[in-house]
Amino acid sequence: AQSVTQPDIHITVSEGASLELRCNYSYGATPYLFWYVQSPGQGLQLLLKYFSGDTLVQGIKGFEAEFKRSQSSFNLRKPSVHWSDAAEYFCAVGARSSNTGKLIFGQGTTLQVKP
Amino acid sequence: DAGVTQSPTHLIKTRGQQVTLRCSPKSGHDTVSWYQQALGQGPQFIFQYYEEEERQRGNFPDRFSGHQFPNYSSELNVNALLLGDSALYLCASSLALSNQPQHFGDGTRLSIL
Numbered sequence: 001a002q003s004v005t006q007p008d009i010h011i012t013v014s015e016g017a018s019l020e021l022r023c024n025y026s027y028g029a030t031p032y033l034f035w036y037v038q039s040p041g042q043g044l045q046l047l048l049k050y051f052s053g054d055t056l057v058q059g060i061k062g063f064e065a066e067f068k069r070s071q072s073s074f075n076l077r078k079p080s081v082h083w084s085d086a087a088e089y090f091c092a093v094g095a096r097s098s099n100t101g102k103l104i105f106g107q108g109t110t111l112q113v114k115p
Numbered sequence: 116d117a118g119v120t121q122s123p124t125h126l127i128k129t130r131g132q133q134v135t136l137r138c139s140p141k142s143g144h145d146t147v148s149w150y151q152q153a154l155g156q157g158p159q160f161i162f163q164y165y166e167e168e169e170r171q172r173g174n175f176p177d178r179f180s181g182h183q184f185p186n187y188s189s190e191l192n193v194n195a196l197l198l199g200d201s202a203l204y205l206c207a208s209s210l211a212l213s214n215q216p217q218h219f220g221d222g223t224r225l226s227i228l
Contacts, residue, residue, distance in 0.1 A: 004157075034216060043119070043205055044158070044219040090157050102148065102171055103207075103217065105157030 006106035021076040023091030031093040033074040038088040086113045119220035136191040140208030147189040152203040201227045
């Protein structure tokens with residue numbers, strides 16, 4: 001079955017500390033991979049995506065993610081967290097046959113940033 | 116350049132009623148997908164419309180139906196509302212056959228009393 005697992009429901013980090021949010025997926029083949037961020041009362045904003053090529057992808061707001069095929073993982077990282085990064089983060093996968101097909105989302109990780 | 120716009124922002128209905136939610140895709144996009152996001156959960160795919168036809172459907176009952184208009188805008192209709200239909204409904208648009216990801220609107224918050 002196709003699924004996305006985000007093992008950490010809630011993470012708290014201090015401002016300026018590094019961050020890693022975990023994402024593991026189960027899929028028939030290598031999918032397209034995405035990280036989205038959602039602030040309260042808002043829709044989803046794309047942070048970054050992996051389609052092919054370099055397995056380390058850079059996104060907006062200083063985020064990066066690394067695709068590891070052997071581990072079926074696509075973890076999100078940021079070297080220094082800012083208070084404005086507090087939000088809900090979602091990992092998602094989609095079929096390579098059509099990038100406009102359905103996305104399967106994880107349950108999300110809530111990030112709290114301590115001053 | 117307007118992004119994905121959804122209306123209304125909030126909606127309150129009672130059980131058994133029906134509701135229509137609206138979505139205008141980002142300029143240049145021709146494909147619209149709808150997702151349901153229950154509180155504390157990730158979005159769940161409802162269906163996708165392209166060329167005015169439903170192309171893919173998730174695991175949702177027939178009470179959920181949709182439509183896409185020639186200008187690519189879309190509606191989501193839900194009949195016989197249940198308490199469990201309370202959720203944030205997100206619309207996403209994209210350009211078919213392109214290598215671009217989906218763009219999401221801010222959603223419609225539907226509350227069922």
